Amino acid sequence: MDKVRLGIIGIGGMGTNHARSILEGKVPDMVLTAVADIRKERLDFAKDNLSSDLALFSDGKELIDSGLCDAVLIATAHYQHPEYVSYALTHGVHALSEKPAGVYTKQVKEMNEVAAKSDKVFAIMLNQRTNCVYRKLHEMMQSGELGALKRVNWIITDWYRTQAYYDAAGWKATWAGEGGGVLINQCPHQLDLLQWLCGMPTKVRAFCHEAKWHNIEVEDDVTAYLEFANGATGVFVTTTGDAPGTNRLELTFEMGKIVCENDNLIFDKVSENVSTHCKTEKEGFKKPDCTRITVETDGLNEQHIGVFKAFAGRILRGEKLVAEGAEGINGLTLSNAMYLSSWLDKTVEIPFDEDLFLKELDKRRATSKIKQDAGIVFDTTGTY
Amino acid sequence: MDKVRLGIIGIGGMGTNHARSILEGKVPDMVLTAVADIRKERLDFAKDNLSSDLALFSDGKELIDSGLCDAVLIATAHYQHPEYVSYALTHGVHALSEKPAGVYTKQVKEMNEVAAKSDKVFAIMLNQRTNCVYRKLHEMMQSGELGALKRVNWIITDWYRTQAYYDAAGWKATWAGEGGGVLINQCPHQLDLLQWLCGMPTKVRAFCHEAKWHNIEVEDDVTAYLEFANGATGVFVTTTGDAPGTNRLELTFEMGKIVCENDNLIFDKVSENVSTHCKTEKEGFKKPDCTRITVETDGLNEQHIGVFKAFAGRILRGEKLVAEGAEGINGLTLSNAMYLSSWLDKTVEIPFDEDLFLKELDKRRATSKIKQDAGIVFDTTGTY
Numbered sequence: 001m002d003k004v005r006l007g008i009i010g011i012g013g014m015g016t017n018h019a020r021s022i023l024e025g026k027v028p029d030m031v032l033t034a035v036a037d038i039r040k041e042r043l044d045f046a047k048d049n050l051s052s053d054l055a056l057f058s059d060g061k062e063l064i065d066s067g068l069c070d071a072v073l074i075a076t077a078h079y080q081h082p083e084y085v086s087y088a089l090t091h092g093v094h095a096l097s098e099k100p101a102g103v104y105t106k107q108v109k110e111m112n113e114v115a116a117k118s119d120k121v122f123a124i125m126l127n128q129r130t131n132c133v134y135r136k137l138h139e140m141m142q143s144g145e146l147g148a149l150k151r152v153n154w155i156i157t158d159w160y161r162t163q164a165y166y167d168a169a170g171w172k173a174t175w176a177g178e179g180g181g182v183l184i185n186q187c188p189h190q191l192d193l194l195q196w197l198c199g200m201p202t203k204v205r206a207f208c209h210e211a212k213w214h215n216i217e218v219e220d221d222v223t224a225y226l227e228f229a230n231g232a233t234g235v236f237v238t239t240t241g242d243a244p245g246t247n248r249l250e251l252t253f254e255m256g257k258i259v260c261e262n263d264n265l266i267f268d269k270v271s272e273n274v275s276t277h278c279k280t281e282k283e284g285f286k287k288p289d290c291t292r293i294t295v296e297t298d299g300l301n302e303q304h305i306g307v308f309k310a311f312a313g314r315i316l317r318g319e320k321l322v323a324e325g326a327e328g329i330n331g332l333t334l335s336n337a338m339y340l341s342s343w344l345d346k347t348v349e350i351p352f353d354e355d356l357f358l359k360e361l362d363k364r365r366a367t368s369k370i371k372q373d374a375g376i377v378f379d380t381t382g383t384y
Numbered sequence: 385m386d387k388v389r390l391g392i393i394g395i396g397g398m399g400t401n402h403a404r405s406i407l408e409g410k411v412p413d414m415v416l417t418a419v420a421d422i423r424k425e426r427l428d429f430a431k432d433n434l435s436s437d438l439a440l441f442s443d444g445k446e447l448i449d450s451g452l453c454d455a456v457l458i459a460t461a462h463y464q465h466p467e468y469v470s471y472a473l474t475h476g477v478h479a480l481s482e483k484p485a486g487v488y489t490k491q492v493k494e495m496n497e498v499a500a501k502s503d504k505v506f507a508i509m510l511n512q513r514t515n516c517v518y519r520k521l522h523e524m525m526q527s528g529e530l531g532a533l534k535r536v537n538w539i540i541t542d543w544y545r546t547q548a549y550y551d552a553a554g555w556k557a558t559w560a561g562e563g564g565g566v567l568i569n570q571c572p573h574q575l576d577l578l579q580w581l582c583g584m585p586t587k588v589r590a591f592c593h594e595a596k597w598h599n600i601e602v603e604d605d606v607t608a609y610l611e612f613a614n615g616a617t618g619v620f621v622t623t624t625g626d627a628p629g630t631n632r633l634e635l636t637f638e639m640g641k642i643v644c645e646n647d648n649l650i651f652d653k654v655s656e657n658v659s660t661h662c663k664t665e666k667e668g669f670k671k672p673d674c675t676r677i678t679v680e681t682d683g684l685n686e687q688h689i690g691v692f693k694a695f696a697g698r699i700l701r702g703e704k705l706v707a708e709g710a711e712g713i714n715g716l717t718l719s720n721a722m723y724l725s726s727w728l729d730k731t732v733e734i735p736f737d738e739d740l741f742l743k744e745l746d747k748r749r750a751t752s753k754i755k756q757d758a759g760i761v762f763d764t765t766g767t768y
């Protein structure tokens with residue numbers, strides 16, 4: 001294989017963006033050969049606006065079976081991600097899934113089991129892991145130089161969306177069509193990064209507010225409290241209702257504090273492990289000395305292109321992925337736990353009861369109303 | 385009356401600080417005439433180190449009855465604040481209480497009832513209300529220019545204390561002696577400011593961790609989730625275990641966001657009410673325009689001296705207090721609600737069951753162990 005022949009299943013906002021990137025040659029190891037969508041107007045759009053050379057399919061599985069693609073990107077509605085990934089991997093085609101991995105962990109666990117038995121590559125679009133700031137933070141936390149994690153506080157409220165955003169697509173922000181709101185659509189990146197950096201919490205207490213700022217079925221405002229195995233605590237706050245909003249991640253360690261905001265890492269480094277200092281210092285109010293360091297990174301932040309390049313690199317040369325597909329379940333576990341905690345109005349331990357979660361989700365799907373589709377596909381460039 | 389003759393009841397760390405300020409003439413309308421303490425060594429200290437002219441009392445009520453004082457400052461252990469305030473006000477002496485107003489609201493409510501019937505002045509040492517930054521914020525929020533409050537997030541984790549701090553005084557950080565930890569000792573200022581700025585929450589869900597960073601009985605790490613009557617939500621995080629820690633208050637409104645940190649107020653002001661914009665904007669991702677403003681203040685921050693000046697001014701000339709004594713119950717209501725939520729492991733509505741709170745507190749007092757007192761009084765200058 002010289003270049004990976006890619007097919008895109010689901011040519012809405014995100015799928016179209018990705019198609020353009022490949023067609024513009026941003027991923028040298030890849031060519032776009034086919035697109036699939038259940039909506040005829042999107043196929044017409046693709047033919048007229050993307051490339052007239054593309055093979056068009058109204059069924060993603062036909063695209064997979066066509067022999068025209070070595071790999072597929074799945075950019076359908078969330079519920080269908082596991083179905084198409086599993087179909088591709090069992091039909092000789094590599095799969096890259098958009099986030100989230102699925103809507104409920106039970107479904108994703110089954111997909112991961114299929115993937116584990118397949119020799120095809122399975123990746124997931126967790127493009128924020130390519131950001132130099134998070135990569136550097138991950139490296140520092142893995143190195144042990146920071147001591148134990150004590151506290152994390154992520155205010156990620158800069159996901160502003162207007163009512164028009166929700167009205168544009170019938171499946172969006174419905175339990176039946178999308179399976180949730182800001183947690184399932186906007187936050188998979190941060191929830192993945194949170195567990196990638198800090199490990200998985202053991203307990204979650206969340207407060208999800210539905211239709212708080214928009215006329216929608218699902219949550220658009222969430223505050224969650226977390227506890228980790230070592231006793232560290234956390235807060236995660238998100239919404240699509242605030243402007244300008246905030247994206248500020250504060251992490252407190254025995255060796256100081258790191259704040260990640262505006263693509264900077266500011267490290268307030270203490271001269272002595274705080275836990276040791278607390279026990280040995282004779283003065284009551286004296287803190288260890290502290291030095292402020294602006295942490296340098298390699299400055300690279302390839303985002304989606306980085307994920308595509310690594311995906312092609314794995315297929316062609318066995319290189320490292322940005323995120324293994326099977327890791328997509330971790331962030332989803334967090335959002336599922338937040339929903340369940342809020343629905344049950346109590347603290348949820350991880351692992352939680354997946355059957356109970358699905359039962360609760362199905363209750364909401366049963367009364368969910370898919371809206372009239374306005375047929376608008378927004379240009380999503382630079383919004384994720 | 386030419387000058388207010390002040391007596392200080394409780395001449396520990398805070399009482400000593402205040403005594404020095406008065407003796408140094410920082411409050412022109414006041415003279416210090418007497419001090420009281422149950423500890424003979426503190427009276428000896430006062431005589432030798434403060435002023436040999438001071439009348440000394442081993443009983444605060446004798447000081448009140450002595451006729452040497454027009455007003456008293458109560459700086460005893462927290463449980464005794466209401467008792468001495470009530471005694472002063474019913475014996476013809478004006479009272480200024482250190483924070484907190486007491487340990488449980490039931491006790492403070494009784495004190496407030498006594499105060500309501502007295503013609504003497506009752507004030508409370510909520511000195512952070514003199515800070516220009518909080519005064520300006522209060523003024524802006526009261527003016528209505530910011531629209532409705534949507535969200536508040538206060539990370540106040542710069543209250544670092546060493547184990548030596550807790551070991552120094554036997555009553556500190558015990559249920560029986562102090563009645564709590566970081567919420568009752570360090571945070572009354574922030575809890576008062578929170579309700580002063582945002583109004584009282586209607587629901588509280590808190591997670592108080594006892595002895596997490598220190599060898600103490602009480603909590604030294606708290607995360608609380610709040611809900612307000614208008615639907616706004618909040619997060620309050622505090623600890624005495626972090627260094628360097630953070631003091632960052634973020635408030636989100638329909639007209640933008642204000643961050644209060646490092647004695648600055650940064651206002652990200654949007655061009656249009658976010659709630660209106662959300663409904664009318666045709667683009668899905670477009671935020672209203674935003675301008676960053678560094679809010680100017682009058683720069684005045686008198687702290688304790690400001691509270692004393694206003695207290696004397698009220699007594700002598702009927703001027704405005706920094707904080708009416710009766711308002712002390714508000715911040716205490718918040719901390720009581722946080723304890724109760726954590727003890728019961730569930731959300732608590734405000735007003736909560738005060739008898740239940742006292743029953744739960746008394747359980748903890750019953751098994752509480754007042755420690756051996758190391759007899760150390762730290763210089764607290766600049767630590768509050």
